[in-house]
Amino acid sequence: xxxxxxxxxGMLKKMREACALAADTLVMISGHIRPxxxxxxxxxxxHDYTLAHNALPSPLGYRGFPKSVCTSLNEVVCHGIPGxxxxxxxxxxxxxxxxxxxxxxxxxxxxSATFYVGEPSPEARKIVEVSRRCLxxxxxxxxxxxxxxxIGAAIQxxxxxxxxxxxxxxxxxxIGRSFHMPPNVPHFGQRNTLQRMTPGMxxxxxxxxxxxxxxxxxxxxxxxxxxxxxxxxxxxEHTVAVTREGCEVLTQRQGLxxxxxxxxxxxxxxxxxxxxxxxxxxx
Ligand code: MF3
Ligand code: CO
Ligand code: CO
Numbered sequence: 001x002x003x004x005x006x007x008x009x010g011m012l013k014k015m016r017e018a019c020a021l022a023a024d025t026l027v028m029i030s031g032h033i034r035p036x037x038x039x040x041x042x043x044x045x046x047h048d049y050t051l052a053h054n055a056l057p058s059p060l061g062y063r064g065f066p067k068s069v070c071t072s073l074n075e076v077v078c079h080g081i082p083g084x085x086x087x088x089x090x091x092x093x094x095x096x097x098x099x100x101x102x103x104x105x106x107x108x109x110x111x112s113a114t115f116y117v118g119e120p121s122p123e124a125r126k127i128v129e130v131s132r133r134c135l136x137x138x139x140x141x142x143x144x145x146x147x148x149x150x151i152g153a154a155i156q157x158x159x160x161x162x163x164x165x166x167x168x169x170x171x172x173x174x175i176g177r178s179f180h181m182p183p184n185v186p187h188f189g190q191r192n193t194l195q196r197m198t199p200g201m202x203x204x205x206x207x208x209x210x211x212x213x214x215x216x217x218x219x220x221x222x223x224x225x226x227x228x229x230x231x232x233x234x235x236x237e238h239t240v241a242v243t244r245e246g247c248e249v250l251t252q253r254q255g256l257x258x259x260x261x262x263x264x265x266x267x268x269x270x271x272x273x274x275x276x277x278x279x280x281x282x283x
Contacts, residue, residue, distance in 0.1 A: 004174060004182050006200030011107070012241060015176065015202060018055070019109030019239050019250035022099040025049050026111055026251075029097070030258040033115040035089050039071040042095060043082035050099055058098035058108050058179050065223065070096040070112075077208050077216050077225040077233045078170055089118030092128055094235045098179060108179050110204050111251035112237040115259040123211060123232055128260070130162045131209040131234035138172075138187065138205040142197060142240055142247035148183055149193030155207050156188040167208035167233070169216045170225065174203045175239055197242045202250070206237035 007015060028049055029042060047068040050057045057068035065081075072080035072094040073087075080094075087093060096112035114128050134155045141150040151172075159166050172185030183195050187207040212231025219226065227233050241248045256262050 004195060004198075004201055005176055006198060007176060007202055007241065008200070011176070012200070012202075014101070014105060014107045015109065015239075015241070016250055017109075018099055018101055018107045019111070021050070021053055021055055021101070022097050022109035022111045022239070023251045023253050024053075025097045025099060026095065026113055027253055027255060027257060029095050030113070030115060030260060033087070033093065033095075033117060033259040035087055035118050037087050039073070039080070039082040039085050039087070039093075042071055043067045043069050046095075046097055053099075054103070055099050055101045058100050058110075059096075062179060070094070072096070072225075072233075072235070074232055075227050075230045077167055077210070077227060078235060079223045079225050081221060081223055087117045090121060090124070091117040092120065092124045092232065092234060093117060096235075096237065100179075106177055108175050108177075109251060110175055110179070110206075110237060110239050112206065112235055113257050113260050114234040114236060115257070116263065117259070120263075125263075126162075127164065127209060127211045127232045127234045130159060130164050131207055132236050132260075134159055134166075134187070134207040134209055135205060135236040135238060138207060139238060139240060139247060139249060142205075142242055144197055144199050144242055144244060144246075146197045147192055148185055148195045148197065149189045150191050151205060152186040152189035153191040153193075159207070159209050165210045165212065165214035167210060167214050167216060170206075170208055172204040172206045172237075174201070176202055199242050199244045201242040202239065204237055204239050206235060208233060208235045 215228035
């Protein structure tokens with residue numbers, strides 16, 4: 001196992017800058033999610049915004065990835081490639097944005113959210129709200145002295161109690177001068193396993209949660225990951241740092257994301273699907 005780099009205060013300052021741009025870009029994009037928009041347009045908006053801020057989109061050219069952002073619709077788990085596909089009413093779409101300031105020694109900030117296009121179905125609401133909560137639960141586990149396995153254990157317990165499944169094939173990751181580095185951060189597993197969390201560790205938490213089975217398959221394009229049963233899937237991602245006090249969410253946003261965090265019942269704190277369905281039935 002290769003070792004985990006711990007960040008000095010100076011490195012963390014640069015990480016904060018990259019993460020703040022990635023978060024701002026996600027907020028910017030949230031205002032453009034609507035029926036009729038193509039995923040290529042989302043790519044252009046992310047690309048241009050990033051360059052206008054003297055930064056680079058980390059996905060572009062990464063292991064041959066052809067675009068500047070990942071756009072993953074409905075049954076696409078992750079790594080969707082932007083193209084001519086037009087967003088339609090009822091879609092859900094994850095937009096995954098990673099930014100780096102090359103002149104500031106190339107620290108990467110990585111975050112994503114899933115958005116509702118128009119009016120979501122109850123199933124779409126369920127999977128998006130469960131995956132949103134899974135990220136919150138994962139972040140709540142981050143503290144010095146805890147173990148990386150605590151994160152996945154807590155996420156898996158909640159997701160499966162909600163009748164959903166947790167993707168195994170893709171995991172969170174250490175991040176810093178490299179886009180992906182140790183440690184792996186699974187979103188499933190057992191407490192008191194894997195590495196001990198130490199102040200200065202920086203990694204992503206990015207649970208991919210399926211409404212059906214957890215199995216995935218990759219399309220012939222070598223990138224697009226689908227649920228094997230073609231069930232709906234959703235994902236949220238933050239980059240976090242372990243601090244002496246607990247956790248700093250480096251990609252924390254200032255305001256609410258449009259078309260995701262602004263749905264009427266999505267800001268109720270520890271919302272369960274049971275609560276969501278009760279509210280829907282009562283409405
Ligand atoms: N941003 C993704 C992650 O969360 C990785 C995308 S790799 C790319 O780790 F090449 F598809 F961009
Ligand atoms: Co990402
Ligand atoms: Co990531």
